[in-house]
Amino acid sequence: CPWLIFYSITVRIGHSLNEAEKNHVTSRRESSLHKCGVYSLQEEMPNIALVASGGSERAMLGLLGSLLALFQDDLLDCVLYLAGLSGSTWCMVSLYKEPNWSSKLEKVKEDIKNKLGGNISFKEKFKKLKKYYREKDNFSLTDFWAVLYITMIVKEIDEQTFSDLRSKQSTKDPYPIYTVIDKQSHEDKLDADTFVEITPHETGYSITGAFVDTSSFGSQFDQGAQIKDQPEMDMLFLQGELKQHMSWSSVYFVDIKQTDIRSLSAPHADEAGQVLLNLVEVNRLVLREEDPSSHITVLKDLLRGIHHITNRFKLSIGVITGCFEGCIVKLHIFGSFICWIFVLPSNFLYSAEVSPSVCRETIRQYVDAGIAINSPFLPLLRRERHIDLIVSLDFSENDPFESLTETAKTCKRLHIDFPEVPKMSKEEKSAPKDFYVFEGHNAPAVIHIPLFNIVNCDDKGNHKYTTFQGPYSSDLIEELLEKAGLNIKNNKRSLLTEIKKIIQRKQSHICSFC
Incomplete structure (x- = not known):
């Protein structure tokens, strides 16, 4: 299979769980619900997974507030797996840097809040961007997106790797699963x-x-065997990969090999940084289906004003109307065709026309899973994980049931057991309840909790927490943490009821073999 020309010393073909995960979840299952007054034998305990949708900083804080409420209500110990994608993984990355975080979540929450109040200078960002360029054969949009956009939200350049974090991993914490999608497979x-x-x-x-x-x-x-090693991906890059959107009406090309970060003073770094942040804003406007032309005009004006650093920091932006010399990116816009693509310099990039075939890379490209199904159900539906109950936290900006319905459709095509999800009315989508239960034969039960609902909001509140906006203020952070926590606290009894139902079914199943 050509797509197996990808990442590792050997490619393991099979559906079984790796030994490290098996050992982790076996130890984790020794936790119990005794604090909540639920008693059962070890083999009767349900395997419970918590899945968190995407939604940028809204998802990051929504997950943090939900986990804090589960911790305060003595429910977090029963969660075997924690799976996220896109913005919810930003929260997970921060959590899993702290060994045994699930037993000291109050402190971890304060640490995350303090971090979100900080700032990363443009000079620090450029230094990191240069490091990525020097170390990698495949410098890509993900590097650029991680350094410029992710740091703007999470306020941190996290250079730890999974290898670094393995030593900190505690079986007292849920086993983490981060989700991305294969871009080519999704398109095909x-x-x-x-x-x-x-x-x-x-x-x-x-x-x-x-x-x-x-x-x-x-x-x-090549053919499942490693032929060339690359530095291990750090957590900043992985957050960029987990939150990289692909938009389809412009093409960006990057060349930073002439950049001398050390030669830039702080003010000059800030000026160049404003150019790059405006490029990020262009992409965000396109994702919101808004006209980006005003920001393209701003880019032209910025470039005209920074000729004093042109020779130190090479960038060019080319648009359909002409080219402007400046600092780091070459931008092409071709009518309705849009695509973020970052490649190494090549002569063909400077021709009058760029074929759409430039998007068809020879390596696998992994992007934000939110563009497929905005919730990481699929990894938890592997039979080897034996999940009995999935608690779905939905932080979507629009339809809070879309991830459920799309998962159900995909599972039907793949012959995977998943509960049937009825069609929701427009009224239900715009004003959902705060707790839903979906069940199906041989399928895990699914509890679905929309972030904004008729219980914790007079209106949906989405207008204050959009996906593509700047960092939240401290007041917005506190309010969002509280609203997410209320969804758990208000439904503690309902959650326990569903858990007890699963225990009873397991007991009946065991007795039938006695």
């Missing part, structure tokens, strides 16, 4: 090869069953 509608999971130990295709050691994610392989 290859459902089984679309969803890619990243865990501390292995990374690979959840449904197909092909995995590699996560420490080698990014190296070059």
